[in-house]
Structure formats: structure tokens, C-alpha cells
Amino acid sequence: MLTKRPRGTNDFLPEDTVKWQYVENMLRELCRQFGYEELRTPIFEETELFLRGVGDTTDIVQKEMYTFEDAGGRSVTLRPENTASAVRAYVENKMFAGAQPTKLFYIGPMFRYERPQAGRFRQFHQFGIECFGASSPAADAEIIVLAWEFYRRLGLRNLELNVNSVGCPECRPVYRKALQDFLRPNLDKLCGTCQERFEKNPLRILDCKNPECQHHLVGAPTTIDALCDDCREHFNAVLRHLDAVGIPYKINEKLVRGLDYYTNTAFEILLSDIGAQSAVCGGGRYNRLVEEIGGKPTPGVGFALGMERVFNALQAQGIELPIKPKIDVFVAALGAEASDVAFRLVTEMRRLGLAAEHDMMGRSLKAQFKYADKFNAAYTLVVGGDELSRGTVQLRDMKGSEQQEIPLDKAAEILAAKFAL
């Protein structure tokens, strides 16, 4: 099928891309205000980067990666997320040598081989930020504030922020063992995947959706109870910062992120009214990742949010984005000579910054007006034989229907003035 796009991918048409551009511009301005600068990494990386960075026990690595061998025999993989690449770029480009922290954002396509459904695609788009070098809880809080502020500016409602702490290399092994000890007597009653997780990644059992597994978790020790003093203080400080700026949260001690690199803070922002894929944003702290990938021990925090899910949510909540009209001024022409004038006029107005359009389909004057009206042109100029002989054009205000005759050679600047250009 030549005329069929690959499964799980989307064509974004002009009616969509105007919205994407609006949201992207909002994100860029938000990042400027928060001090995050754009990083662009390759769409594909050496496969090994994701094996190490994302974690080889994760579903992403085990079954969702687009991996192939290139003509040089290297195994490369389409990026399933951007954090591993950001860390790689941070180390490779020695960004640690500058003033810290290094605050970066990215936006672009990611690839995961999954069965598509509402809010989930094989090529999807993420916006995310990473902050390297700062171990302060203020960094954890800052990224959460940025995410929250983004959704607030869009006007989205019913957002729920869940936070948790999964501890550090000191206290996590202790907790891990405590959880295993708690579950061991009922190990054979857990679901198959949880039995596998028991040794490799027991924390993942906490957020298993299986009711039977959840039943056997009742009374289980929580990650928060097991935190060491430093981690507890860090977690409390993050919460204090959130309190200080009025961001509501829910402590969810079963929140464990699906990527292996997280330490301490983990958080998720959920939005219930967009179907089953309700996580619109997820992130946390990853103090061991830079080291894992071969850099010097460097703390980091970050999050990613799904762009498609943002638009899902906007639609579900009936939020209209303020998109500029497609046409400011339409120039209607009668006859060949007038068409030539219209072309010059349109060009002149475009050079002054207006969105100007004229007919290239040989439409009747009436049809030209219909066209201008359809795209909400604020004004229409009419160029006809009579006007040409007088060196004028008709200026029609499409809202009030008032019309006046103005000099042709002043038309462009008169229109530009109306738009305060």
C-alpha cells in the first residue's frame, strides 16, 4: 500500500500543525523563563546506549525498540526516549565543564514498537527537560513546577500530581530486601510477571495492576518508610517547595517509574479524561545515570511529557487555542490586468508583514469574496477596471461591510497601519 502510512504513525495536517506550533512556542517561552535551553540529539543512537541508559529489564528495551543493523554492521536504535541521549550528549560534549547546573530541554519524535491505541503511537512526540549537576531538592521541585505551569497555561483542569521517593543506593537495597521478605511467603500467588520481577526488579510489583498482586501487597513496607535520613530530608524538602508555591500533590508510595534509572524523587501527572493512557507527564531524579553511561558521578532530574496526550486533553476539555487567522487581507481582482496588480499588491503587503492572499483559481468575484470570507480575512481589496483607470482600489471591511475607495499606491501601507505594523 503506497498510500498508507505505517501503523502507529500520524500525518499532522495544517489544521493540526498550527496547534502544535502554538504549544511548542509556549513551551519554548516557558523554558526560556525557567532557564532551560534546547538540546537536539540524533533520532537514532548506538543500541548499547539505551540498553545501559534505559535499563535492560524494562519493557521498552525488552520488546519495544526499533533496532536494526546499519550498512556498517553497527546496531542502532531509533530513540525510544530522550534522556539517555541527553546524558550522552552532556558527557560527550563536556557540558559539565561549564557553570552548573546544565538545564536542557528537548522536543521531538520518539519511537516505540507497541500496539497503538488512544494516546499511544509508534512514533510519538515528547517534550522533556533535564537538569544536570544539581542535587538540591529545589531542582526536583523546579521541574515539577515547570510541568505544572505548562498545563496551567494551557488551561487544563483535573490534573493530579503524584509524587514518591524510591530512595538512593544506600536505602533502596534495604527496602528492596524488606519488600522481598514481605512478599516471599506469597510469592507463588503473584502473577507471572511479578514472579519474574521478584528477583530482577521487585519494586515494579508495587504498581502491578493485577488485583491479586495488590491484595498481597496490603501491609507491605513502603519506600518512604524505608528512606535513609538524607533521602527522607530530600523528599520532605521537595514537598516543602511544592507547598510553598501552592502546587497540590498526592503522595503515592506505590509510584515506581518504569525506567530503571530513577533514584529519590519520582513523579507523574495524571489526567483522567483522556482514556486509558492517562499519564501525561512523568519524571524524577536519576543520580546514577550519568555514571552508568560513563560520565563522572553527576546528579540529574528530568521529566518527559507526551505531546499527543496534551492535544487529546485539550480536545477532551473543549479548550480552543488562540490561533491567528490564516488571512489578514484578501485581494480580489477582476480580469487579467487586475490580477497582475493584485499579485504586486499582495507581495507588497506580505513584505510589510501582512498575511495577504489573492485568487489563483480563476474564480468569479463572488467566489473570491466567499473564499476571503471562509478564511476570515479582516479586509478585502477589490481591484477592477474602473478602479485601475482611477488608480484606486476598493477597501472593504469584512466585519462591518463598510467600503471606501483608496489610492492604489497607498493601499499596502494603509492596510499595514490597520494591523499596527
Added chain:
RNA sequence: GUGGGUAUGGCGAAGCGGUUAACGCACCGGAUUGUGGCUCCGGCACGCAUGGGUUCGAUCCCCAUUACCCACCCCA
């Protein structure tokens, strides 16, 4: 990887065994000579995802295939 649902013009959607496949939207054109939004008129599927089968006859029944959607798993 597993389960469920749906496939009719650019979009939405009737028809559910029988002469010319409703209707709405969109698009294009027109309603006296050069002017939009409202109204009216006209145009726009030789075909009902594809391939088989049942039948005198199928868009309507059966089977298969494919695609899309939704859900599980997991995640953004």
C-alpha cells in the same frame, strides 16, 4: 504479544437480501450586468475495505485477509 469492536463518496452517516445507494457537512457552480457571511437551485459513489462462498439475486448472510479503533500489558 492477548482480547473486543468497526470497515458505505473528502468527512459524518442511512440502507441490513431484490428496480436509478437516503440525508447532513465540506467542496465547486449558479440565483440579470463587478462584492462575502443567510436563503434557494444545481453538480459531486458505474459502487458500499479486499478475496472467496451461500443465493435466482448481496452493501446487506457466512468464511478468510487486511486496515483502523478501543482495551490489557506497559508507558509519555
